[in-house]
Amino acid sequence: MRKVALSIRKKQKQARPDALTKRHRIDTRSFPMPFRGRGSSLSWSLHSVFHSRCLHTSPNHLILYSLTSPQPQLSANEFLRWLERKATSTISSSLSIAKSSYGRSLFASKAIQAGDCILKVPYSVQITADNLLPEIRYLIGEEVGNIAKLAIVILFEKKLGQGSEWYPYISCLPQQRELHNAIFWNESELEMIRPSSIHQETINQKSQIEKDFLAINPVFECFRQSFGDFSYKDFMHACTLVGSRAWGSTKGLSLIPFADFLNHDGVSESIVMSDDDKQCSEVIADRDYAPGEQVLISYGKFSNATLMLDFGFTIPHNIYDQVQIQFDIPKNDPLHDMKLELLQQYFVPPSKDMKGLKYCLNSFTIKEVRTAKGKGKGIPQSLRAFARVLSCTSSQELHNLVMEAEQTDGRLARRPLQDISKEIQAHMMLSSLFIQLIEERSATLTSLDSSYSPLCEGVSVRRLMARDLLHGELGILKSAFAWLENYRNSLT
Numbered sequence: 001m002r003k004v005a006l007s008i009r010k011k012q013k014q015a016r017p018d019a020l021t022k023r024h025r026i027d028t029r030s031f032p033m034p035f036r037g038r039g040s041s042l043s044w045s046l047h048s049v050f051h052s053r054c055l056h057t058s059p060n061h062l063i064l065y066s067l068t069s070p071q072p073q074l075s076a077n078e079f080l081r082w083l084e085r086k087a088t089s090t091i092s093s094s095l096s097i098a099k100s101s102y103g104r105s106l107f108a109s110k111a112i113q114a115g116d117c118i119l120k121v122p123y124s125v126q127i128t129a130d131n132l133l134p135e136i137r138y139l140i141g142e143e144v145g146n147i148a149k150l151a152i153v154i155l156f157e158k159k160l161g162q163g164s165e166w167y168p169y170i171s172c173l174p175q176q177r178e179l180h181n182a183i184f185w186n187e188s189e190l191e192m193i194r195p196s197s198i199h200q201e202t203i204n205q206k207s208q209i210e211k212d213f214l215a216i217n218p219v220f221e222c223f224r225q226s227f228g229d230f231s232y233k234d235f236m237h238a239c240t241l242v243g244s245r246a247w248g249s250t251k252g253l254s255l256i257p258f259a260d261f262l263n264h265d266g267v268s269e270s271i272v273m274s275d276d277d278k279q280c281s282e283v284i285a286d287r288d289y290a291p292g293e294q295v296l297i298s299y300g301k302f303s304n305a306t307l308m309l310d311f312g313f314t315i316p317h318n319i320y321d322q323v324q325i326q327f328d329i330p331k332n333d334p335l336h337d338m339k340l341e342l343l344q345q346y347f348v349p350p351s352k353d354m355k356g357l358k359y360c361l362n363s364f365t366i367k368e369v370r371t372a373k374g375k376g377k378g379i380p381q382s383l384r385a386f387a388r389v390l391s392c393t394s395s396q397e398l399h400n401l402v403m404e405a406e407q408t409d410g411r412l413a414r415r416p417l418q419d420i421s422k423e424i425q426a427h428m429m430l431s432s433l434f435i436q437l438i439e440e441r442s443a444t445l446t447s448l449d450s451s452y453s454p455l456c457e458g459v460s461v462r463r464l465m466a467r468d469l470l471h472g473e474l475g476i477l478k479s480a481f482a483w484l485e486n487y488r489n490s491l492t
């Protein structure tokens with residue numbers, strides 16, 4: 001999983017809301033570890049699911065169970081008691097486990113006030129790559145990342161069944177059929193998201209997991225006699241679990257039992273934080289909760305694309321939505337090679353915009369442009385510069401851009417072209433691209449709406465996810481298009 005992003009993120013200190021600073025000092029924020037954009041193999045992230053559009057405010061089942069498990073597992077209270085016994089400390093006196101439309105969830109069992117510490121899970125009852133059996137750890141190469149390692153821990157503990165010291169936890173992790181991460185979608189389901197870059201990212205992620213499985217398979221082979229087979233499907237499931245419910249912190253990647261029953265609310269200010277001094281992870285309530293209300297935290301500022309790929313759900317009207325677009329130099333452009341060379345030479349990888357996504361010369365992240373005069377916010381300057389370079393029709397024009405860059409801040413084509421008609425033309429190219437992207441999404445949304453039939457639950461959940469994703473992307477593209485039109489009009 002994305003090592004770079006993690007190391008950047010690890011350095012951050014949490015900007016804590018006031019309520020959280022009053023009574024608690026926590027060292028480091030912990031982050032869920034999505035796969036999306038991970039650069040290196042064998043190091044990823046997690047997720048699971050129950051998509052829904054409403055927050056349930058009261059527990060509807062009090063038994064903690066896996067939907068597919070033939071055997072009832074520990075009741076919610078027994079689970080917490082088991083974990084507290086293992087930890088020899090109180091983990092939470094204000095939360096209880098129950099089911100909501102999001103799957104297993106934590107609910108306030110008594111009134112909670114903003115600033116209250118609602119759970120405290122010691123490191124000693126968290127599962128990390130250190131929990132790998134020494135004989136397995138010894139066989140795993142350095143290139144295997146923490147997500148894959150944690151997935152292997154889950155797979156081996158699962159095989160141990162009731163003999164595992166983690167059995168009560170491992171046995172209540174979601175089954176694959178409960179997960180809606182895009183990598184589990186079949187071809188016709190993936191068609192629903194074809195216009196989005198997430199379609200290709202899903203294919204890439206699947207092939208990465210496959211490669212990782214092939215690399216790890218010799219290790220599984222060594223233990224086949226004692227543990228039986230580990231299939232690619234098992235491995236993919238385990239990796240997805242880790243990717244959707246493990247947190248990264250200073251000590252690496254951890255599964256944090258109990259805390260990982262907390263579901264996500266994009267606007268919550270509560271997060272899981274790790275305190276190395278106290279050797280535990282904590283969550284502080286960011287608001288008051290009445291007894292019976294579901295307690296939610298934020299996993300991070302994730303777009304629906306990331307939530308869909310890595311966590312298997314989406315949020316309607318996600319404020320963190322963004323669209324990944326690609327803009328290519330036409331192959332038949334006589335200046336193709338020269339432009340490519342220039343763009344490569346002057347390409348500056350974005351530092352914070354594309355959190356963890358693989359940087360690519362012709363790939364751009366578009367965010368919503370909130371006002372018509374939004375000063376290009378949401379349309380990256382680098383995209384406009386790219387368009388200006390593309391609009392050049394002679395090597396002299398390209399040379400002029402290089403000269404201008406050298407005389408100014410060294411960045412290519414960041415200023416409006418002196419020839420206004422060229423500047424308009426460059427932005428018209430962008431408008432055409434946005435029209436095409438808008439049309440593709442609109443057409444898919446129309447066909448999604450017209451072909452709706454009450455199919456099985458899983459498919460309708462995925463259809464809603466596809467709609468959330470495409471609606472969000474459509475809104476962003478339309479806002480960007482409106483800004484471009486406004487800019488062009490201002491030049492005429």
Ligand SMILES: C[S@@+](CC[C@H](N)C(=O)[O-])C[C@H]1O[C@@H](n2cnc3c(N)ncnc32)[C@H](O)[C@@H]1O
Nearest residue numbers: 047048049050102103104244261263264311313
């Ligand atoms: C850390 S786990 C939370 C516990 C999980 N509900 C369970 O049953 O184990 C993360 C998973 O919960 C589900 N989830 C969390 N927040 C959600 C939300 N706002 N909407 C839908 N599903 C959500 C997704 O399946 C996600 O991958």
